[in-house]
Amino acid sequence: MPVIVSPQEDIYVAVRPGAQTGMQLPGANYEELAVAATHGHPVPSWFADAARRAWRIDLAGRPTGSVVTVRRPSTSPVTYSRASWEINKGCNFACEHCYLEQRPFAGLPLNEKLTLIDMLRDMGVLWFQITGGEPLIDPDFPPAYERAHDAGMMVEILTNGSRLARRDHLAMFTARRPHKITVSMYGASPETADALTQTRGAFTNMYRGLQAAAVADLPIEVTIIVTKHNVAELDDMRALIDEIGFPRNEYGSISPTYTGNGATLGTQAPGYLDKSAIFAGCPAGHTSFHVDPHGFATMCKVGRDHPISLIAEGPEGLLRLPAIADAQMLRTGGCSGCTLSSTCRVCRPMARVYQAAKAPLEHYCQHGERNPA
Ligand code: SF4
Ligand code: SF4
Structure with missing residues (x-):
């Protein structure tokens, strides 16, 4: 579906996966779109015009329900606009700098994964990040992703890119375009990337994934992870990404593991610790939350005190989360x-x-x- 229209806290928004721009809608226009989608009416001309200006797409004359997913107001006792989910902490790489100290391959059974996603939908989650471990190695990733996409979520996937070139993954992401796929890059050569990730074939598989994603025109963003093991190849990594034509970021502040193990800090590249921004507050626990592979919700990936089992307690459990977050x-x-x-x-x-x-x-x-x- 090219466009998602959704309540978002006190307003209504229209967004499009892969696009950086969105629009705010008056309540009456949101209702008009909801009625048009339900009754098979064509896209109202005012919305077709706005979509053409915002995203250069032509929706004129199309049945609204075929091109616009209209999310209904939350039916849940708590509402949230953002969530992240570690579908599984298992990973096919073994990076020395990883913020996860343990990466067990474990998670909810598929039916509970889908229940969890339905719960997030009913809470109003629009911005949904699926991470790991490496999310694409979980056999339940495709049905879980499709469930979230079909629910009208703007899905971002954080991946090491090693499974991106697989035909089934490309077909899935082409049929249901994600909002963003963020690929981590660990080197500009097999020698460096394979050593850093302690995985033979890491570079080749990641690079093949980027090339396949470019051909499929997927919304990729590459994050270069800078450590002392690959900093000498930083310019080469930038050049490789620029050659393919994807936007890129760099991340050079290596943290301890989120369980407080400092062994990762030895991989810090001198001079790449980002000290530019003052912490200006964070809404974690209030408008966003994180879910671990077993369905436990916490304020975020780092602040994991007093996890709440969404499967056992349902959304009502999150009524406690703002206070848990404030205390942390x-x-x-x-x-x-x-x-x-x-x-x-x-x-x-x-x-x-x-x-x-x-x-x-x-x-x-x-x-x-x-x-x-
Ligand atoms: S609050 Fe003060 S003591 Fe704590 S990390 Fe910041 S500067 Fe250091
Ligand atoms: S509380 Fe800190 S670690 Fe957690 S989301 Fe906010 S800024 Fe990030």
């Missing part, structure tokens, strides 16, 4: 009484992970500023 954001523990907290660059859950890992202060805390990493 308090500058307690190693940050108690800090006079610099208003200019801190890390949120409290992230600071706690660094402190648990006994990380050198210069990696995350202003009290170590004199010895920048």
Whole structure:
């Protein structure tokens, strides 16, 4: 379906998977589209005009229900607009810098995966990120993805790209276009990427995936993960991506594992720790949440105190989440009484992970500023 129209907190929005622009709709226009979709009416001319301007697509004369997914208002006791989900922590790579300390291949049975997605739909989740581990190695990924897509979610997939060139995956993403596929890149050569990921064929499979995705015109964004093992190939990685024509980002701040193990910090590339932004607050737990492979919801991937079983408790369990999140954001523990907290660059859950890992202060805390990493 080319366009999704949805309530979103107190407003109505129209968005299109793969597009960066969207539009806000008055309530009366949203209702008109809902009626048109239900009764097989053609797309109203005002919406066809707006879609042409926003996304350069022609919806004129098409039955509304065939080109617009109209999401109905949430029926759930709690509403959220964003969620992320580790479908499975298992991964076919073994990166030294990975923020997951353990990567067991385990998760919900398929029927509960689908129940979970239906629950997120009913809560109003529009922006949905599926991650892992490596999500595409989970045999339930295709039906889960299709369920989320058909529910009218803007789905982003975080992947190492190694399974992207598979025909069944390309067919799935072509038939149901995701909003974004973010591919992590670990090197510009097999020697470097295979060593960093401790996986033979990692580079070849990832690069083949990028090329296949380009041919299929999928909405790819590449994130270059910069560590001391691949920093010498940074320019070559940029050039490879530019040659294919995908947008790219770089990420060079290696954190401890989210369970507080600092063994990852040794892979930090000197000079690539991002110290530019001051932490300005975060709505995690209030407008977004994270779900682990077993269906437990937490405020985010880092702040995992007091997980709530969505399968056992249903959406009502999330009524507790805002208070759980607020408690984790308090500058307690190693940050108690800090006079610099208003200019801190890390949120409290992230600071706690660094402190648990006994990380050198210069990696995350202003009290170590004199010895920048
Ligand atoms: S890690 Fe910190 S900034 Fe990121 S979502 Fe969690 S609380 Fe927010
Ligand atoms: S500057 Fe350091 S001690 Fe202060 S709040 Fe940030 S991480 Fe905590």
